[in-house]
Amino acid sequence: MIRVGEGYDVHRLVEGRPLILGGVRIPHDRGLLGHSDADALMHAVCNACLGAAGLGDIGHHFPDNDERYRDADSRMLLRHVCSLLTAHAWTVVNLDATIIAQAPRLAPYVDLMGAHMASDLGIEVHQVNVKAATTEGLGFIGREEGIAVRAVVLIGRS
DSSP: OEEEEEEEEEEEEETTSOEEETTEEEOOSOEEOSSSOOOHHHHHHHHHHHHHHTOOOHHHHSOTTOGGGTTOOHHHHHHHHHHHHHHTTEEEEEEEEEEEOSSSOOGGGHHHHHHHHHHHHTOOGGGEEEEEEOOTTOHHHHTTSEEEEEEEEEEEEO
16 A cells, blocks of 8 residues: 655744754755744655654644744654654655755755655655755745745555
């Protein structure tokens, strides 16, 4: 049996926060606002995995009113989601994610992001694909007010 899950996350860019995507700290004048480290890539992937397995969403498992998750490393959240998949006899077959950001340029970091997620999910790097796109200056992303991420995951019985 296989299942597909889709995840989406968006966070506002603000001053005074580091920009972390895919577990990589990226040099930029602003970072993403959120209760945890606000890693929108990891959050979208968590939601895709949880959705595919029928296990709810990231807000259910890691509520933003729970102080245990304040400034939490989202790689830890993804590892926990992976343990939930394993407990339900699921494994990730492949993952494809798109980061939508006007700036900064993310291409130099996508391989490391993919390596982090592969490691956290216990899969091979070639099973993960991360890419970046802009909105050609359109909308809140084009105005550099925030960053969005879409992720799709295929899981199978382990």
